[in-house]
Amino acid sequence: MLSRRATKVVASFSGAALLGAALVACGSSNGSSGSSSGSTTISLLAGGNDPAATKFANDMATAFEKANPTITVKVETRPGGTDGDNLIKTRLSTGSMNDVFLYNSGSLLQALHPDQTLQPLTNEPWAKDITADFKQSVSTSQGLYGAPVGTTFDGGVMYNKKVYQKLGLSVPKTWAQFISNSEKIKAAGITPVLVSYGDTWTSQLFVLADFANVSAQDPNWATDYTNNKAKYSNPPALAGFTHTQEIYDKKLMNKDFASLTNVNALKELATGQGAQYPMITVTISNVLQSNPTQVNDIGYFAMPTESGDPHATVWEANGAYIPKTTTGAKLDAAKKFIQFMYTPEGCSIQNSAGVPAGPYAISDCTVPANAPALVQDELKYQQAGKTGLALEFLSPIKGPNLEKILVQVGSGISTAAQGAALYDQDVKAQAQQLGLPGW
Amino acid sequence: MSAAKITAADAVPSIAASVESNVAESRRRRIRSPYPTWFFVPTIALYVVFFAIPTVFSFYFSLTRWSLFDSHFIGFANYVQFFQDPQLYTSFIHTLIYAFLTSGSKVVLGFLLALLLTSPVIGRGYLRAVVFFPVLLSTIGVGILWKSLLDPFHGMVNAVLGWFHLPQPGWFTNPSLALYSIAGVDIWKGVGIATLIFMAGIVAIPHEYFEAARMDGAGAWRMLREITIPLTRGATATVIILSLIGGLRSFDIIWATTGGGPGFTSDVIASVIYKQYQAGFYGLSTAGNVILFLVVTVIMVPLSYVLNRRSVDL
Numbered sequence: 022m023l024s025r026r027a028t029k030v031v032a033s034f035s036g037a038a039l040l041g042a043a044l045v046a047c048g049s050s051n052g053s054s055g056s057s058s059g060s061t062t063i064s065l066l067a068g069g070n071d072p073a074a075t076k077f078a079n080d081m082a083t084a085f086e087k088a089n090p091t092i093t094v095k096v097e098t099r100p101g102g103t104d105g106d107n108l109i110k111t112r113l114s115t116g117s118m119n120d121v122f123l124y125n126s127g128s129l130l131q132a133l134h135p136d137q138t139l140q141p142l143t144n145e146p147w148a149k150d151i152t153a154d155f156k157q158s159v160s161t162s163q164g165l166y167g168a169p170v171g172t173t174f175d176g177g178v179m180y181n182k183k184v185y186q187k188l189g190l191s192v193p194k195t196w197a198q199f200i201s202n203s204e205k206i207k208a209a210g211i212t213p214v215l216v217s218y219g220d221t222w223t224s225q226l227f228v229l230a231d232f233a234n235v236s237a238q239d240p241n242w243a244t245d246y247t248n249n250k251a252k253y254s255n256p257p258a259l260a261g262f263t264h265t266q267e268i269y270d271k272k273l274m275n276k277d278f279a280s281l282t283n284v285n286a287l288k289e290l291a292t293g294q295g296a297q298y299p300m301i302t303v304t305i306s307n308v309l310q311s312n313p314t315q316v317n318d319i320g321y322f323a324m325p326t327e328s329g330d331p332h333a334t335v336w337e338a339n340g341a342y343i344p345k346t347t348t349g350a351k352l353d354a355a356k357k358f359i360q361f362m363y364t365p366e367g368c369s370i371q372n373s374a375g376v377p378a379g380p381y382a383i384s385d386c387t388v389p390a391n392a393p394a395l396v397q398d399e400l401k402y403q404q405a406g407k408t409g410l411a412l413e414f415l416s417p418i419k420g421p422n423l424e425k426i427l428v429q430v431g432s433g434i435s436t437a438a439q440g441a442a443l444y445d446q447d448v449k450a451q452a453q454q455l456g457l458p459g460w
Numbered sequence: 461m462s463a464a465k466i467t468a469a470d471a472v473p474s475i476a477a478s479v480e481s482n483v484a485e486s487r488r489r490r491i492r493s494p495y496p497t498w499f500f501v502p503t504i505a506l507y508v509v510f511f512a513i514p515t516v517f518s519f520y521f522s523l524t525r526w527s528l529f530d531s532h533f534i535g536f537a538n539y540v541q542f543f544q545d546p547q548l549y550t551s552f553i554h555t556l557i558y559a560f561l562t563s564g565s566k567v568v569l570g571f572l573l574a575l576l577l578t579s580p581v582i583g584r585g586y587l588r589a590v591v592f593f594p595v596l597l598s599t600i601g602v603g604i605l606w607k608s609l610l611d612p613f614h615g616m617v618n619a620v621l622g623w624f625h626l627p628q629p630g631w632f633t634n635p636s637l638a639l640y641s642i643a644g645v646d647i648w649k650g651v652g653i654a655t656l657i658f659m660a661g662i663v664a665i666p667h668e669y670f671e672a673a674r675m676d677g678a679g680a681w682r683m684l685r686e687i688t689i690p691l692t693r694g695a696t697a698t699v700i701i702l703s704l705i706g707g708l709r710s711f712d713i714i715w716a717t718t719g720g721g722p723g724f725t726s727d728v729i730a731s732v733i734y735k736q737y738q739a740g741f742y743g744l745s746t747a748g749n750v751i752l753f754l755v756v757t758v759i760m761v762p763l764s765y766v767l768n769r770r771s772v773d774l
Contacts (some may be wrong), residue, residue: 103738110740114528132740134529218633221721277613279633279722421739422547422724429723434635446546453541454741456525456532 061354062093063347068123068170068339069105070098073306077171077374078123084370085361092354102222106132113138118344120355123170126158126340127414135159135166140343142166145356147363147385155382158337158414167340168359169382171375174303175399176230176334176411177323182394184211184296185320192322195329196264203273203297212295214268216278216431217286224427226299227268228253228261231324233332233409235260243415249452249459253441260327262437262444265430279432284311291315299324301336305393306376321395323402333402336411338382417455420447522747531743538747547724547732555728558643559707565647566703567696570654575688577655578662588659592652599649603716606645607632632718635725642717642726646710654699661695662688697767701760708756729755 067078075098082094097119099105106129112118113133124130133139141164142148148165159167178199185191185202188209193199203213217223235242238257245251253259268274275281275295284307289295291312308316323331341362343355361367368386371377377388379399388396402408413419420426423444430440452460522538524531542548577588594602609616610631618628631641665687673683711730714720720727720735729752737745 106740107738110528132527134527137529218722221719279630280612421735425721425723428721432635432722434723434725443546450541450545451739454525454744
């Protein structure tokens with residue numbers, strides 16, 4: 022799903038030395054022998070294996086060890102995306118999960134059966150400081166299971182402010198304005214809309230980032246969708262599919278759309294070769310690495326709508342979790358580690374190792390003044406109350422083939438209507454596999 | 461990967477191998493083995509633990525909704541859902557095209573290369589090494605290598621085509637070309653092993669046959685048709701069986717190059733199953749593997765029987 026890919030792509034949350042995997046085994050055995058002499062070893066599973074995820078986990082572990090000399094933290098990395106999902110499910114079901122692991126919140130977390138596999142964190146001291154939205158995305162009826170890692174972030178369109186300035190364009194609110202802006206950008210010889218199917222997950226943004234708009238029009242859509250009543254083949258949700266097709270039909274995208282990768286598309290956006298990129302803002306950390314001087318040239322606007330009242334789609338922060346198999350001194354140490362993330366020192370590592378791409382989900386950490394410019398654009402929607410959660414935090418169902426279906430729609434292989442119908446079928450398969458009632 | 465998944469897919473070659481060895485066995489039945497039967501015990505133990513038991517389990521789990529944490533028995537619902545998959549029909553056609561295209565090409569090219577490399581050509585040892593070299597590479601490595609070589613805008617192949625003002629197709633990104641590009645890479649990688657088998661077959665033909673034919677005035681073409689081709693039929697059967705099974709189950713190279721894309725245009729059955737597994741549909745993907753196992757068996761057992769009987773008849 023989108024946000025877990027983001028975890029991999031981006032850099033936000035956690036990581037570790039390549040030797041981690043080999044070291045964990047030794048780590049845990051050292052830990053049990055060491056605890057008798059007053060020291061404990063816990064292992065931390067990072068949120069991915071990209072440089073930023075690795076840096077986040079390593080920096081946090083090092084700082085924590087300095088503050089707690091009796092506890093050693095062994096960091097281990099893992100693959101992102103669906104391979105990471107499978108690794109985590111396998112470890113939890115075989116009882117071999119690390120003492121702390123970093124993973125998505127929302128529907129992906131629910132798929133781990135938290136009531137059976139995770140330690141409840143309801144009574145931890147930081148629990149009262151988290152936002153209601155985050156709380157909902159890491160809780161079941163029986164308790165709270167996750168602690169927020171990094172910031173929330175938005176999906177919508179990232180755009181190059183300099184290109185907009187040069188061509189005298191203003192931020193579009195309606196889809197028609199977005200298209201007319203794009204035509205003008207195209208006439209100026211600049212790629213209007215960057216499309217990067219070299220990383221297929223990026224195909225989903227016109228649909229997923231439009232969800233706050235769907236919710237705004239029909240507040241019950243997510244519930245109806247879970248109950249097999251609302252479909253993507255019908256408006257308002259169909260808009261994301263038709264928008265994807267329209268960009269292809271009007272040739273408003275780059276020529277190398279089929280092979281361009283996310284990282285390279287972000288570079289083109291930063292340098293102004295491309296003007297607009299439907300994306301999640303958490304990817305800004307890649308720009309910070311590749312084009313540090315141009316980070317503040319990039320702005321954000323919510324996905325334009327037919328009606329002209331766009332809402333920003335918000336993704337919740339990822340979470341840190343402790344499995345049920347961690348007990349005793351290790352459990353205490355693991356809880357201490359999570360608490361450490363919200364101390365001033367922990368917050369400053371969250372700000373430096375991950376890049377704030379939106380507000381924090383916990384009041385103990387604050388976004389620094391030097392955060393990327395697009396964070397200010399996101400906050401405007403927050404202040405105006407024009408936001409809505411992404412669908413994956415409101416419904417357990419996300420069809421696994423959405424990205425491929427949208428590649429087809431966006432490459433002219435199938436129409437928007439065909440794609441939406443196919444996706445409804447995919448959603449049905451997912452719901453049946455989840456054993457939901459009414460499918 | 462779940463143990464059951466590995467097994468269902470991996471049991472396939474062992475079936476075909478056992479079909480082959482059964483035929484051979486019946487020929488050799490009278491010959492007493494000089495070794496005691498208990499020599500087989502370690503192998504059988506490994507086979508039972510890592511293949512037989514998981515295979516039986518996979519038949520059971522294919523009838524459940526399985527989340528790795530728990531499983532609910534749901535009868536044949538997974539099979540019903542698998543056959544309703546909108547990509548199933550196209551991916552099945554892709555699988556057949558891919559399997560027969562790669563297998564056929566490997567037989568023809570492998571045979572021609574074997575003829576060349578068993579004849580007295582200059583640099584024969586070097587050429588043999590060159591042909592066999594891709595076989596030694598990791599399939600994923602080959603996939604990544606070709607993905608970069610065939611990149612439509614930055615790839616070396618299209619850059620060279622550009623110098624000669626030839627069209628520069630999107631090898632892996634053009635929906636109507638992707639499957640054939642992958643088949644081409646598969647042939648490049650796999651033809652070495654076919655060549656090797658054919659070379660062994662050709663070298664094993666007694667020289668007297670060729671000498672006798674030459675005495676009788678047969679030309680090179682006649683000798684090829686009347687001696688080399690019929691007497692390498694055993695090798696041909698082996699190449700067909702191995703490459704067809706490989707083609708029907710093919711997954712790694714497709715995953716490394718296109719991931720079944722763009723969209724679903726190069727999806728085969730194995731990649732559809734893998735995507736279901738990735739999505740966490742463990743019971744469903746196990747059901748898919750059981751079906752793939754049956755499809756491969758239904759195609760391969762009669763084929764293997766026919767091919768091997770002919771070689772016996774000779």
